[in-house]
Amino acid sequence: MERAAMLDLRENSLPDVIEYCKKALDVEFRDDGPTFGWGGKSAGFGTSRGTWVKILSRATGSINERTWTGEECASVLSGVSKPRLLRSIRWSDEERGVVWRADETTLVSFPAVSSTPEIRNDSPGLSNTWWSDLGESLAALARQKTTRVGVRQDLINRRIREFAGDAIDSSVDEWTTAHADVHWANLTAPTLVLLDWEGWGLGPRGLDAATLWVFSLLAPSVAERVSDEFSEDLSSRSGKIAQLFMCVELLKMVRDYGDHPDLEKPLSREADRLVTELAESTR
Template sequence: MLDLRDTRIPDVIDYCKEVLSVDLDTENPAFGWGGKSVGFRTSRGTWVKILFRPSDLLNEWTWTGEECASVLTGISKPQLLRSIRWSDGQRELVWRADETTRVDSPVISSTPEIRDYPQGLSADWWNDLRESLSALAGKKTTRVGVRQDLINRRVREYAGEAVDPSVDEWMPAHADVHWANLTAPTMTLLDWEGWGLGPRGLDAATLWVFSLLVPAVAKRVSEEFADDLSCRSGKIAQLFMCVELLKMVRNFGDHPDLEKPLTREADRLVVELAGTPRSG
């Protein structure tokens, strides 16, 4: 897989500059997770993010996420201004570039997980996050962020038949709420490629698992989103995220420090859910 952190793409950058009619600050790039995207400040005070997918692995849902999210209101997010996309037969890739309003507050972490208590998480910050996720949950969409069959597979891989993984409540979710997609001191939620329907509590569960190395923050997430995380679907979402990240730890070596707390919390949730019948 191409890693933009150590691969020069002058032709891609020049094409974006020409089509978007803008200069990019290429001396100060900001790379996404794993070098799969790169962003630049522009000469007109906006932001351009460039990303790619292999031509044979293009996912229509993630590829159209930013456009579909552009009509969402009541959410603290960048505004999409324009997009371009094109095929790269030589590299067997498809590229896209999104120009959005620029977010001045920095991301909270360079990685999805945190190891220290973040600065700038005021009461207003938590309130803005709650209100944004609540506004999102109230929207209507046919997009799917996390499928029931994936939840079934992950939960049964870990818990066997001890837990019924069926989700009772489905709501629109960002589906990737972690500390590298959140800014502070002003709360902005970035990267809307994969948003869509998910179990109630999915976004809170995602932020919670990526907070487990800082128990005080994990506790704060649980308190701020107690209603979503304490219901059955919220517990299924937490168990799913624990198991999903454990798979990343064990199969790909990602987030290795999280293995012990993820296992501890997954075991606890299995016990709780095994005694909780599905409603209805």
């Protein structure tokens, strides 16, 4: 989970940045104000031509190429329910020591399932069609060919070793293309759209289902539905490694940054279970 240096756009007045975007894209922003992304790392605006513009920045010298180019690289994906990229601009801001980018996409009018990555409602009202559409989109994505990497093997090894020592072999034997950030604030309903394509790329088979599952642990019936819908991927060896990786990755976020504190107990419980299952399967 990247923690690159960035401006918190909720706390910085940026009229010059907004005016630059409006002129460069030849569009007006609606008056209902911005919608901010996680940690204020981005600001989104509806526009006068019925589109959406997302503005974000990174400190000069701290740009992660994978996440910086994710949205435009995702524009070539097919069979996946996602916003369509219309145009992008980038420019250097020497005074603030950052590089800006703005992406204009088709407008998604449906709300996110949750305002936070985790879900707490055991009955979110998601239809069978919604679940089917999610499965079809993730299956179509998994079939895409890419050289991008969403989660590296060395990161998986390091996180699992920090938690379980040498109890298991964490090498992944099946890799597929993944969104790599499928949580409840990146999924809309009642019509499914997958948002935020910054970090997509190759990951262990079942990574997206594993990510959605860990963010569902506070709503047991939803977690069970995720497990049922994606049982084939999650029951594979790579799927179990993906689940364990996501458990220990979120535990690190809980303990190092104070994120998602309510998830600590269920994450620990499930991580212990998965270590036991994976260790026993190799004996």
